[in-house]
Amino acid sequence: MILNWLTDDSTAAAAIKKKELVGPESLRSRLPQSVRDEAVDVSVVKEFLTVPARRAVQQKVAKLKKEPWTCAVCENCVEDVRCIACDLCLQWFHYHCQSISQTPRNDTYFCRSCRRN
């Protein structure tokens, strides 16, 4: 799953099934903000990456950590606006971008795209 954040789905599938290493050219130009979450350890997928790709991922994650969190729908900053994190994809969303007006009662929240899958 973390591998799908770093590269496209078909490259990730080939890496897992055929053990093809993912090179830096196959990495997504912009990684999702999920990779910066403290619960996510990108190093668990390093066996699927070439050495230059590992370095590129580290740089991309370090760069992301310096940016403010943004809403995964509208890409605007989530600070000062009511927002919620999805417990599956770990991305942040504005309440209005998820069409919710109140704090959900459940402790866990799944965003609209995760609920669809």
Ligand SMILES: [Zn+2]
């Ligand atoms: Zn938004």
Ligand SMILES: [Zn+2]
């Ligand atoms: Zn989600």
